[in-house]
Amino acid sequence: MDLQGELIEHPYSVYDRLRDTAPVCRVTGTDGTPAWLVTRYDDVRAALTDPRLSLDKSNAAEGTYRGFALPPALDANLLNMDAPDHTRIRGLVARAFTARRVEQLRTPIRETADRLLDRLGPAGSADLLAGYAFSLPIIVICDLLGIPEDRRVDFRGWTEALVAPDPARPQAVKEALVAMLGFLTELMAHKRSRPADDLLSDLIAVRDAEGDRLSEDELMSVAFLALFAGYENTAQLIGNAIHTLLRHPEQLALLRKDPSRLPAAVAEFARLEGPALLAIRRFATEDLTIAGVTVAAGETVLVSLSAANRDPARFAQPDVLDLDRDTSGHLALGHGIHYCLGGPLARAEVEIALAALLERYPTLELVDPAPQWRRSLRSRGLRELSVRYEAVRESP
Ligand code: HEM
Structure with missing residues (x-):
């Protein structure tokens, strides 16, 4: 098997090998073009804040990186930008996502979670990925952006086509992008004609009042990123966390006994099974050296957040789930200006x-303990998560 195939099948064992033997390694990237893969914690963390590693595709050497051919109205997003454009747009969007704003959302999020669990009923078995882990963040982000219920469509099918492309259906990526663009264009027209108290209406108002602060393409791209970057990773982390927890009954018992451990537990799930295996690709703006390896100007650099999060030089016994662990400094959500x-x-x-x-469910167990990971170089997520549940605890 080639390195890319191995990385898809067994990412963590390949990362272990690469950290030891080739911490900056030549690989074939997700688009089939060459790239450098960085795997050690210190190098990954430094790369994420290195101003010589740009997210702007115009810094890619000609004929190298291809990536997705996004239409301009989806391409002008934060993950393709450096300062100062990045600083300007991030400032406009950031106020929707402050910790204070999120605190106000906790009660409505819990109500949504309860409604979804009501549908599962008191006992049975179900795929919690489709029926819970995905549904919750999709509803939350649609509410936050102000997407009316009758306009919520198959977001999951579209993102799946981009994040874990099916080699047998190469046209699916383009179809998904066309569908997303059509959806967002109609949505923006709808919100313009009926503004409300939500993030998209706010951004449209900024765009229409002060066009120099936000172009039309940037406006669309913000909507694109917030909608599609927002729920996919969250859904996968919910799924990965449930799966990991159900395979570790002793840690599950600790959490049930003391739910105040939850925030620390979530950080540990993100460190151990974070859905973003790789950060967004970067391009060297000049020749530079990482761990003694020269990266030439214009070359693509992939930094592995998951490899860093399991680096034994940073986290002791990194493959072990330990809810008491000090997870500070984990990189599952990135680091630096693109955090x-x-x-x-x-x-x-x-x-x-x-x-x-x-x-709600004192009894929870995996129907099939062997995880079915989907095939992706960049995203760690399950295909399904079948769980048996019961609202009553089984007698010992
Ligand atoms: C568990 C869930 C999530 C994970 C693991 C995750 C992961 C990440 C990572 C690793 C980055 C940095 C990429 C880089 O530097 O290359 C990032 C950036 C970003 N994320 Fe998330 N994310 C999650 C949830 C969300 C949610 C819920 C939203 C919004 C609703 C969101 C919106 C964004 C945006 C807009 C950026 C770009 C920030 C910038 O470039 O300044 N993400 N995310």
């Missing part, structure tokens, strides 16, 4: 999803 804007929201959602599930 996840939705971090506080994502943490709150995962915490609430777990709290509601554990409170």
